[in-house]
Amino acid sequence: MAITFDSVRSVATDARRARNFFRLLRQLPTVPLLIISILAFVAIFADVIAPHSKLDPVTPTSAQCTALYGAPSCPYLEGVPPFWSEGGNLNTPLGTDFLGRDVLSRLMHGARISLLVALMGTLVAGTIGTLLGVLAGYMGRWWDQVIMRVTDAWLTLPSLVFAILLLSVRGPGVWNVVLVLALVFWSRYSRAVRGEVLALRERDFVKLAEINGISKTRIIFRHLIPNVMNTVMVLFSLQVGVAVIIEASLSFLGVGVPPPEPSWGLMLAQERDAMMEGKWWLAVFPGICISLLVLSANMLGDWLRVRLDPQLRNR
Amino acid sequence: MSTPPLLRVEGLQTHYFGFGGSRVVKAVDGVSFTVEAGETFGLVGESGCGKTTTCHSIVRLLSSSAKIVGGSIELNGQNLLDLSAKEMREVRGRRIASILQDPMASLDPLFSIGNQVAEPAYYHGLLRGRPLLQRVNELLKAVRIPSPEKRLREFPHQMSGGMRQRIVGAIAQAGNPLLIIADEPTTNLDVTIQLQYLNLLKELQAATNVALIFVTHNLGIVAKMCDTVAVMYAGKIVEKQSVRGLFYKPRHPYTKALLDSIPKLGTKEPLYAVPGQPPDLSALPPGCSFHPRCAQATDRCRSEEPGDKLIDGGGMARCWQADTQSQTRAQEAVNG
Amino acid sequence: MAEPLLEVRDLKKHFRVKGARLWHSPGSVKAVDGITFTVNRGETLGLVGESGCGKTTTSKLVLAAERPTAGVIAFDGQDISALPDGQLNDYRRKVQVVFQDPFSSLSPRMRVGEIIAEPLQAHNSISRQDLETRVSELFELVGLRPDMARLFPHEFSGGQRQRLAIARALSTNSQLIVLDEPVSALDVSIRAHIIVLLEDLQERLGVSYLFIAHDLAAVSHLSQRTAVMYLGKLVEVADSLEMCTKPLHPYTKALFAASLPSHPDEKREEIVLTGEVPSALNPPTGCHFHPRCPFAMARCREEEPVLTEQSSGHTVACHLF
Numbered sequence: 001m002a003i004t005f006d007s008v009r010s011v012a013t014d015a016r017r018a019r020n021f022f023r024l025l026r027q028l029p030t031v032p033l034l035i036i037s038i039l040a041f042v043a044i045f046a047d048v049i050a051p052h053s054k055l056d057p058v059t060p061t062s063a064q065c066t067a068l069y070g071a072p073s074c075p076y077l078e079g080v081p082p083f084w085s086e087g088g089n090l091n092t093p094l095g096t097d098f099l100g101r102d103v104l105s106r107l108m109h110g111a112r113i114s115l116l117v118a119l120m121g122t123l124v125a126g127t128i129g130t131l132l133g134v135l136a137g138y139m140g141r142w143w144d145q146v147i148m149r150v151t152d153a154w155l156t157l158p159s160l161v162f163a164i165l166l167l168s169v170r171g172p173g174v175w176n177v178v179l180v181l182a183l184v185f186w187s188r189y190s191r192a193v194r195g196e197v198l199a200l201r202e203r204d205f206v207k208l209a210e211i212n213g214i215s216k217t218r219i220i221f222r223h224l225i226p227n228v229m230n231t232v233m234v235l236f237s238l239q240v241g242v243a244v245i246i247e248a249s250l251s252f253l254g255v256g257v258p259p260p261e262p263s264w265g266l267m268l269a270q271e272r273d274a275m276m277e278g279k280w281w282l283a284v285f286p287g288i289c290i291s292l293l294v295l296s297a298n299m300l301g302d303w304l305r306v307r308l309d310p311q312l313r314n315r
Numbered sequence: 316m317s318t319p320p321l322l323r324v325e326g327l328q329t330h331y332f333g334f335g336g337s338r339v340v341k342a343v344d345g346v347s348f349t350v351e352a353g354e355t356f357g358l359v360g361e362s363g364c365g366k367t368t369t370c371h372s373i374v375r376l377l378s379s380s381a382k383i384v385g386g387s388i389e390l391n392g393q394n395l396l397d398l399s400a401k402e403m404r405e406v407r408g409r410r411i412a413s414i415l416q417d418p419m420a421s422l423d424p425l426f427s428i429g430n431q432v433a434e435p436a437y438y439h440g441l442l443r444g445r446p447l448l449q450r451v452n453e454l455l456k457a458v459r460i461p462s463p464e465k466r467l468r469e470f471p472h473q474m475s476g477g478m479r480q481r482i483v484g485a486i487a488q489a490g491n492p493l494l495i496i497a498d499e500p501t502t503n504l505d506v507t508i509q510l511q512y513l514n515l516l517k518e519l520q521a522a523t524n525v526a527l528i529f530v531t532h533n534l535g536i537v538a539k540m541c542d543t544v545a546v547m548y549a550g551k552i553v554e555k556q557s558v559r560g561l562f563y564k565p566r567h568p569y570t571k572a573l574l575d576s577i578p579k580l581g582t583k584e585p586l587y588a589v590p591g592q593p594p595d596l597s598a599l600p601p602g603c604s605f606h607p608r609c610a611q612a613t614d615r616c617r618s619e620e621p622g623d624k625l626i627d628g629g630g631m632a633r634c635w636q637a638d639t640q641s642q643t644r645a646q647e648a649v650n651g
Numbered sequence: 652m653a654e655p656l657l658e659v660r661d662l663k664k665h666f667r668v669k670g671a672r673l674w675h676s677p678g679s680v681k682a683v684d685g686i687t688f689t690v691n692r693g694e695t696l697g698l699v700g701e702s703g704c705g706k707t708t709t710s711k712l713v714l715a716a717e718r719p720t721a722g723v724i725a726f727d728g729q730d731i732s733a734l735p736d737g738q739l740n741d742y743r744r745k746v747q748v749v750f751q752d753p754f755s756s757l758s759p760r761m762r763v764g765e766i767i768a769e770p771l772q773a774h775n776s777i778s779r780q781d782l783e784t785r786v787s788e789l790f791e792l793v794g795l796r797p798d799m800a801r802l803f804p805h806e807f808s809g810g811q812r813q814r815l816a817i818a819r820a821l822s823t824n825s826q827l828i829v830l831d832e833p834v835s836a837l838d839v840s841i842r843a844h845i846i847v848l849l850e851d852l853q854e855r856l857g858v859s860y861l862f863i864a865h866d867l868a869a870v871s872h873l874s875q876r877t878a879v880m881y882l883g884k885l886v887e888v889a890d891s892l893e894m895c896t897k898p899l900h901p902y903t904k905a906l907f908a909a910s911l912p913s914h915p916d917e918k919r920e921e922i923v924l925t926g927e928v929p930s931a932l933n934p935p936t937g938c939h940f941h942p943r944c945p946f947a948m949a950r951c952r953e954e955e956p957v958l959t960e961q962s963s964g965h966t967v968a969c970h971l972f
Binding site: 361362475476477478505506507508509510511514532533534535536538539558559562563572573576577578579580581582583585586587588589592593 | 701702808810838839840841842843844846847865866867868869871872873891892895896905906907908909910911912913914915916917923924927928
């Protein structure tokens with residue numbers, strides 16, 4: 001139960017808050033944040049802003065058909081290069097794939113899938129892992145033993161292989177991938193969180209709460225979890241990048257998001273041979289998208305880690 | 316022509332630069348004092364007053380965000396600020412040594428005691444081999460470590476806090492320095508161990524005539540150990556006197572307030588609580604930095620920064636209202 | 652008239668050392684080995700001693716954070732050492748603590764208003780309105796503005812945080828506050844503030860203190876009576892001023908001799924102790940202090956001295972008396 005107080009806010013406090021806010025803005029990592037914001041925006045509004053459908057081929061004009069096939073009509077235009085190359089046009093700025101689908105639109109819809117899967121998967125993994133880590137660190141004794149042995153065992157499993165195994169059992173599908181990501185990655189959180197909690201447990205304010213007879217549950221939720229959020233947030237942002245890659249790999253290998261959904265990894269997989277044929281754009285653009293997302297997530301995570309750490313030390 | 320003092324700090328200014336240069340904290344703002352050979356000089360103040368930064372400036376081991384922007388530091392007449400990094404390294408450990416507050420932080424957990432005590436002597440090329448071993452044993456004996464020959468191979472974590480601090484003292488002595496800067500060396504020690512340690516330092520001084528700069532917030536240590544005392548506040552020295560002068564006739568209101576706020580053994584005299592907080596160095600008030608907390612502040616104090624007022628018989632106080640008359644014998648008797 | 656609030660009788664706390672084998676029992680650390688003292692209502696008892704003497708364990712025992720191995724802790728006439736954990740809530744309300752470190756004793760991610768209210772909330776069901784009023788009261792009691800309740804701990808200075816810790820300790824109308832080195836981590840000029848505040852609160856509210864510290868001057872200033880601990884045992888208990896002027900036990904004398912003078916010419920009987928504090932795992936036989944005692948006799952090695960009263964209220968455990 002949070003207590004609210006009527007506070008007397010002076011002009012000086014407001015001015016100080018404003019100054020601090022702008023100071024904060026100047027220090028933000030603009031590039032990764034910008035990239036992620038754009039990707040998030042695209043993911044959310046893909047339905048609205050994508051020029052074409054993600055599943056259906058682009059309806060060609062007779063001129064285009066003639067130019068490509070020499071016939072006045074055709075079901076779709078396959079393999080149109082990006083607009084700056086010869087033969088490309090602005091209707092499909094990044095080209096089309098082997099089924100005549102617009103690459104740009106598929107990338108946009110794919111953003112939604114990649115972000116959704118990566119975020120949700122990491123979120124669920126983080127929640128499970130944090131809770132288990134707090135329990136192990138705080139309750140100690142056999143809680144610690146059991147949870148940590150399981151965590152250690154889990155950590156030794158190669159994540160990709162394990163994911164593939166799970167998915168062949170569950171079958172492909174977006175939500176199955178989320179579930180599998182959660183199952184594979186929770187152990188990283190519990191390990192880190194347990195370490196934090198072990199240290200926190202010895203701090204005076206936790207001891208004081210125990211002395212006051214406050215229930216363990218309340219201590220966990222009020223004192224421990226808020227104070228491990230720093231570590232968890234950093235871990236989270238770093239893990240999102242990993243999750244994107246794993247999802248892409250799974251789809252690449254055919255056990256993740258099933259076609260015809262435009263997962264970036266799937267697009268990469270399907271167009272492997274296209275590189276050989278010279279249709280480089282079909283593989284390169286999804287690859288660039290994956291790289292951008294992972295890099296930004298990593299940079300953000302790194303920035304968070306550096307920023308949050310000295311504050312912790314000063315406290 | 317009289318010989319120059321061992322250490323002369325003149326107008327030292329060290330500033331911290333933050334936020335890309337937009338925020339300047341004047342940690343040390345015009346500090347001047349001298350230390351003679353064999354003298355114990357006390358540097359007193361609370362957290363944030365600049366005493367630690369002054370010490371770091373003397374050995375030129377400041378963090379990357381701090382810079383010495385003015386003044387001079389002369390060791391035996393030579394300005395340390397003119398030295399190159401290599402030359403400065405030769406000064407550290409050999410001519411000026413330090414003892415810090417936390418012995419666990421000063422000792423490397425991975426190296427043996429013998430190794431660490433030998434290091435200054437070894438590094439400065441003073442001794443090798445057998446003479447080095449003998450010197451290490453001597454040093455450990457001098458700091459009263461029992462059976463030092465057996466201890467040489469032990470590690471810091473195997474020793475108690477008091478012992479560790481003594482080993483730090485031995486390391487400080489190893490290079491035969493002219494000056495030792497001790498920054499709150501007894502804060503983490505038990506009372507009886509502290510007494511042992513302070514007595515030990517006094518013995519060392521008597522034996523080697525090394526000068527000692529004792530940085531502390533504890534006026535009791537000052538009363539026991541020091542010959543001359545400088546009180547720092549907000550980056551400046553506000554009073555500097557012989558130790559007796561300081562205790563019997565403090566001239567600056569801050570010094571007086573400090574002396575009155577300390578509980579004294581054997582009496583339940585009410586304590587004087589200095590109003591206000593230690594100052595925020597990035598936002599100092601105009602005029603005298605102490606005026607917001609001073610019971611005697613006048614308008615002049617609030618607008619003009621006081622300069623150094625010399626006291627007859629030695630010493631200075633930075634206060635518009637400092638009494639500059641020297642103590643008479645009668646006053647000593649009254650206050651004693 | 653002095654009315655006892657907390658009575659501790661022959662309190663013992665032994666920690667069993669791990670590593671027991673069939674052929675070898677490593678024994679136990681006798682952190683607290685039979686101490687007896689009383690804290691009277693509205694008064695302060697000072698507890699001094701150096702590291703390893705057992706004062707921290709004593710404070711934990713008094714706070715019921717640890718259970719005694721033997722002995723009685725009686726609060727307001729009731730033996731709480733026998734009570735099961737579930738019934739200690741009332742006791743916990745009445746006995747609170749203020750820790751040394753003002754930086755780690757407040758939960759960094761909670762607003763200070765909530766932190767102060769927490770003990771109250773844990774023990775009573777109290778309406779939000781009453782809670783807010785109580786918190787504002789507490790703020791004013793310790794000299795802070797009530798509108799600061801929504802700030803976080805890191806926005807306060809060390810001295811202010813200690814005030815907050817004191818406010819929290821008072822929140823449940825506690826009768827006894829264990830002060831564990833409450834001013835050692837503060838700046839010198841701020842210490843006086845807190846000591847004056849504690850004195851003031853004692854006068855106004857009649858709260859008792861168990862003041863644990865190593866700074867003799869602060870302890871004897873705030874406490875009416877002082878007790879000295881060495882290696883798990885009490886060696887001397889007396890009125891504070893009398894102890895300063897007439898310490899009887901050699902260890903007490905050494906402690907007072909070692910505490911720093913208040914001016915350069917103060918003459919102290921210099922007693923410099925040799926050696927270090929022995930390990931509590933293997934304390935010396937007889938009187939624990941005899942290896943370091945400048946006055947040790949043969950009897951001291953064999954027989955353990957008992958606290959005996961020398962003059963009114965002044966007890967000492969030493970064979971010299």
